[in-house]
Amino acid sequence: MRKMGIKDIAALSGVSPATVSRTLRNPELVNKDTRKKVMKAVKESGYRPNRFGSSLRTRQSGNIVVVMPDITHQVNAGIIRAIESEAQKHGYSVLLGDTQGLIERERHYADMVNSGQADGILLFTPRLPFDVDPDQPLLKQLPPLVSGNETIPVEGLCRVSVNNTAGARAATEYLLSLGHRRIAAVLGASDAPSNQERLDGYHQAMDEAGLQVDPQWIVAGDYSTDSGMAAMEKLLKLRQRPTAVFCFNDDMAIGALNVLHQYGFAIPQDISVMGFDDIRYAALMRPALTTIHQPLEDIGRAAMQLLLEQLNGRQPKNNYVELPFELIVRQSTGPVPLQGESE
Amino acid sequence: MRKMGIKDIAALSGVSPATVSRTLRNPELVNKDTRKKVMKAVKESGYRPNRFGSSLRTRQSGNIVVVMPDITHQVNAGIIRAIESEAQKHGYSVLLGDTQGLIERERHYADMVNSGQADGILLFTPRLPFDVDPDQPLLKQLPPLVSGNETIPVEGLCRVSVNNTAGARAATEYLLSLGHRRIAAVLGASDAPSNQERLDGYHQAMDEAGLQVDPQWIVAGDYSTDSGMAAMEKLLKLRQRPTAVFCFNDDMAIGALNVLHQYGFAIPQDISVMGFDDIRYAALMRPALTTIHQPLEDIGRAAMQLLLEQLNGRQPKNNYVELPFELIVRQSTGPVPLQGESE
DNA sequence: CTGAAAGCGCTTACAG
DNA sequence: CTGAAAGCGCTTACAG
Numbered sequence: 233m234r235k236m237g238i239k240d241i242a243a244l245s246g247v248s249p250a251t252v253s254r255t256l257r258n259p260e261l262v263n264k265d266t267r268k269k270v271m272k273a274v275k276e277s278g279y280r281p282n283r284f285g286s287s288l289r290t291r292q293s294g295n296i297v298v299v300m301p302d303i304t305h306q307v308n309a310g311i312i313r314a315i316e317s318e319a320q321k322h323g324y325s326v327l328l329g330d331t332q333g334l335i336e337r338e339r340h341y342a343d344m345v346n347s348g349q350a351d352g353i354l355l356f357t358p359r360l361p362f363d364v365d366p367d368q369p370l371l372k373q374l375p376p377l378v379s380g381n382e383t384i385p386v387e388g389l390c391r392v393s394v395n396n397t398a399g400a401r402a403a404t405e406y407l408l409s410l411g412h413r414r415i416a417a418v419l420g421a422s423d424a425p426s427n428q429e430r431l432d433g434y435h436q437a438m439d440e441a442g443l444q445v446d447p448q449w450i451v452a453g454d455y456s457t458d459s460g461m462a463a464m465e466k467l468l469k470l471r472q473r474p475t476a477v478f479c480f481n482d483d484m485a486i487g488a489l490n491v492l493h494q495y496g497f498a499i500p501q502d503i504s505v506m507g508f509d510d511i512r513y514a515a516l517m518r519p520a521l522t523t524i525h526q527p528l529e530d531i532g533r534a535a536m537q538l539l540l541e542q543l544n545g546r547q548p549k550n551n552y553v554e555l556p557f558e559l560i561v562r563q564s565t566g567p568v569p570l571q572g573e574s575e
Numbered sequence: 576m577r578k579m580g581i582k583d584i585a586a587l588s589g590v591s592p593a594t595v596s597r598t599l600r601n602p603e604l605v606n607k608d609t610r611k612k613v614m615k616a617v618k619e620s621g622y623r624p625n626r627f628g629s630s631l632r633t634r635q636s637g638n639i640v641v642v643m644p645d646i647t648h649q650v651n652a653g654i655i656r657a658i659e660s661e662a663q664k665h666g667y668s669v670l671l672g673d674t675q676g677l678i679e680r681e682r683h684y685a686d687m688v689n690s691g692q693a694d695g696i697l698l699f700t701p702r703l704p705f706d707v708d709p710d711q712p713l714l715k716q717l718p719p720l721v722s723g724n725e726t727i728p729v730e731g732l733c734r735v736s737v738n739n740t741a742g743a744r745a746a747t748e749y750l751l752s753l754g755h756r757r758i759a760a761v762l763g764a765s766d767a768p769s770n771q772e773r774l775d776g777y778h779q780a781m782d783e784a785g786l787q788v789d790p791q792w793i794v795a796g797d798y799s800t801d802s803g804m805a806a807m808e809k810l811l812k813l814r815q816r817p818t819a820v821f822c823f824n825d826d827m828a829i830g831a832l833n834v835l836h837q838y839g840f841a842i843p844q845d846i847s848v849m850g851f852d853d854i855r856y857a858a859l860m861r862p863a864l865t866t867i868h869q870p871l872e873d874i875g876r877a878a879m880q881l882l883l884e885q886l887n888g889r890q891p892k893n894n895y896v897e898l899p900f901e902l903i904v905r906q907s908t909g910p911v912p913l914q915g916e917s918e
Numbered sequence: 919c920t921g922a923a924a925g926c927g928c929t930t931a932c933a934g
Numbered sequence: 935c936t937g938a939a940a941g942c943g944c945t946t947a948c949a950g
Contacts (some may be wrong), residue, residue: 235691236946237942237943237944238945239943240941247920247921248920248921248922249921249943249944249945250920250921250922250923250945250946251919251920251921253944253945253946254919254920254945254946255734257945261919261920262919262920263919266919266920274781278687278689278706280686280690280691281943281944282631282690282691282692282942282943282944283636283690283691283692283943283944284627284630284631284636284691284942284943284944285631285926285942285943285944285945286629286943286944286945287926287944288625288627288631288925288926288927288928288943288944288945289925289926289944289945289946290926290944290946291926291945293626293627297668298671301934303646303652303659304649304652304653304855305655306647306657309646309652310647311648312646312671312673313645313646313647315673316646316671316672316673317673317675320680320683325670325671325687326670326671327638327668327669327670327671328641328655328659328668328669328670328671330649330659330660332656332658332660336778337663340663343623344668346621347576347624347625347626348622348623348625348626348627349626349668363621446655457855457859475926484940485858486859487859489859490859490861493861503604512647512800513829513856515861516829516830516832516833516856516860517798517860517861518833518836518860518861532731559941580926580928581927581928581929582927590921590936590937591936591937592927592928592929592937592940593929593930593936593937593939594935594936594937596930597929597935597936600929602936604936605935605936606935606936609935609936624927624928625926625927625928626927626928627927627928628926628927628928628942629927629928629929630928630942631926631927631928631929631941631942631943631944632927632929632930632941632942633928633929633930633942634942636932661933692942711919767927871924883933895945
């Protein structure tokens with residue numbers, strides 16, 4: 233039993249291939265009775281239009297590609313899941329582009345749009361992996377594209393994210409409100425826009441509180457748990473230890489928590505720890521992690537919706553969608569310890 | 576600047592489209608100098624062959640589809656990442672099929688193979704979402720397919736997983752070796768083959784130790800953290816409490832840990848908790864979770880390799896790949912408490 | 919409302 | 935080693 237083609241269905245239902253095609257794509261153009269005959273043949277034969285035949289004609293693949301550095305991170309996984317759901321709802325399939333942080337892979341996935349394999353691209357990486365002519369307007373040279381999370385700051389580019397600066401500021405202000413003054417910051421990946429934005433937020437809050445930031449309180453990290461551990465080790469060695477540590481994501485905060493336990497510190501009595509993201513396991517830590525919640529589903533859905541608008545030929549009126557974060561207070565943060573205040 | 580086609584490149588390099596095609600697909604068939612001319616034109620123009628033109632001719636999409644119930648679960652995410660990496664290495668792209676546990680979505684993704692949108696399918700769900708004629712040999716009716724993790728037990732079907740039974744048995748034996756006799760089991764999703772397999776392993780170990788299993792020790796769950804919490808609550812209400820709890824995955828174990836903390840139990844002094852999977856956060860819990868490690872990368876790679884063999888027209892000699900699990904002893908398990916032994 | 923025909927961009931058996 | 939030609943399965947402007 234060879235695979236059915238549109239001609240087979242046409243023969244089966246006694247119409248032309250054109251009419252079969254119309255019945256499937258634009259039923260309103262077809263007489264009701266004809267339609268019925270065709271649908272019957274389609275049903276009985278289990279016919280599925282070959283995607284490539286149609287893609288070749290219509291020049292639409294029905295695919296989009298999602299590019300992320302690491303899909304095993306909760307944040308990315310949550311977002312792509314929402315994207316996929318929304319994409320499916322609108323008839324699009326999702327090609328997975330896990331770059332493992334490699335630029336050549338970013339380009340590989342970008343090529344899928346160039347080769348017509350995908351109609352649009354969702355970028356959760358901090359770079360534009362396209363060759364562009366610097367003399368031409370940039371936007372005109374790009375395919376339908378949305379930048380999410382690690383939002384690429386290009387004028388007019390469609391972007392979706394929480395306000396990282398405001399989020400980090402809220403986190404820092406919360407720690408300040410608990411009486412903390414010596415608040416350390418553990419940074420994320422240095423090439424990530426989100427990292428710079430969160431750092432800005434931290435500094436804004438500290439400035440406004442009239443506090444001088446000791447450079448030793450700012451410790452490098454890369455958003456990994458290991459880097460959170462290393463950063464915490466470093467902070468513990470300082471002569472004047474911070475009383476609170478704001479890690480720029482939950483994974484690092486979880487690393488910090490582990491180091492503190494290892495050295496026998498009580499959290500939050502001795503030292504407060506705060507994260508960012510609100511991954512699923514944040515609430516399950518001991519103590520449960522205070523953090524800034526990111527609405528992953530909303531981010532994914534909004535990104536897909538922005539892309540859909542472009543795919544439908546509309547330039548979205550609002551090209552930057554900022555989604556609300558939320559301060560989630562749990563048990564890893566508490567009032568500044570007494571000696572911390574006075575010291 | 577319209578998109579370049581193969582004819583454009585042919586014109587640019589002064590050869591026929593056929594030769595351009597050969598240069599790109601079977602360079603060894605083409606004279607070296609001709610090849611050079613063509614490659615030069617390809618480079619300069621940035622030409623990418625249109626995937627649909629070629630797919631239509633060759634009847635190969637170059638895509639595979641991966642079907643999983645929930646990509647936000649660490650286990651699935653780790654596996655799909657390895658799949659993607661291996662797929663890319665061999666020129667395949669990965670279509671993401673997150674089913675959210677819905678059968679209609681499983682069928683939707685299965686349809687991608689039927690419509691030629693994907694050449695093969697990797698199934699991490701416990702069902703075959705294909706219509707088959709029960710009078711015909713099953714395998715002949717299926718596309719290139721590999722079943723992973725929730726391995727569908729069909730004779731001859733390509734499958735990849737750890738030996739869940741042996742893993743659960745090793746876990747239970749380990750708890751027995753610590754002196755535990757009242758060992759509870761918190762079950763996973765009831766429709767998951769892995770759940771039944773792990774339950775078998777648990778029973779095997781208990782039987783061989785000559786222990787009667789109190790039915791109350793077997794508590795339903797669904798692999799979610801919440802279900803782990805509910806199960807633990809239930810177990811704590813038993814007149815004769817178990818001294819060890821073997822949760823059939825880490826998420827449930829983490830839930831159990833939280834409930835125990837909440838009620839003030841010391842782990843493992845009062846009660847031991849064990850998981851299965853060894854997700855990234857297992858090691859980061861307090862106490863760190865003793866568990867059975869699954870080699871996610873190996874599973875993903877092996878699954879893809881089995882699929883590749885089929886895609887290349889070979890029926891793999893070995894249609895079941897069993898990967899080694901590993902008992903990871905951490906701090907959530909310890910010797911049976913004294914009163915537990917005597918009671 | 920329906921059909922015949924052209925053509926999307928590629929590949930490959932065939933001929934030379 | 936290379937080219938001309940046919941055709942993969944579909945869609946759609948055109949004609950009726």
